[in-house]
Amino acid sequence: MMKAIIFDLDGVIVSTDHYHYRAWKDIADREGVPFDENRNVLLRGVSREKSLEILLELAPRPYLAEEKAKLAEEKNGIYRRLLQELTPDDILPGVLKWIEHAKEKGLRTAIGSSSKNTDFILERIGLSETFDTVVTGADVTRSKPAPDIFLLAAERLGVEPGDCWVVEDAPAGIEAAKSAGMKTIGVGEYVKDVAPDRWSLTLGEAEL
């Protein structure tokens, strides 16, 4: 029997895509690296460090580790400033009702996000107290597509991985959930082709 549901944050609960994009674009333009919305899709669900690696694949020169660390930090500074614009109104349509519905069904709830800004984002949108546990990229060494974030969430909830749903909008997240042995609900156009157990365009429309 399913006992818990683990939600990804970015792209499932709230759309932060354009903020990530604006921040990475700033860095890319400055460094002379081609970067557009299509390349931005490749950064969905993967860690900040891995995102930078992907971005720099098209760079005209190689980068030292210290330079990369500095760029990642700068990107985060820009991103955090943009996140100040977030309010509870940015919670995606139908999401709050859907979480209530999951709770009424007796499911325990968690956030499982690669983002090290998770706590800040949850605070901005007023959902800090909503979930039974919150696991982020800061709690693990291996981020998605490794299963670690989701496995830690199940452990904290005291449930078996096989009794967990994962809601995800990114291929890296679906892969992580599958390797954790969990059932997947894919949300949005980017995961349609990676065979989640269920799929819908938005979380509000998903069936539980």
Ligand code: G6P
């Ligand atoms: C989420 C987003 C990714 C982002 C990652 C790390 O998974 O979908 O695009 O790279 O979080 O975010 P952070 O806030 O730690 O830079």
Ligand code: MG
């Ligand atoms: Mg996501």
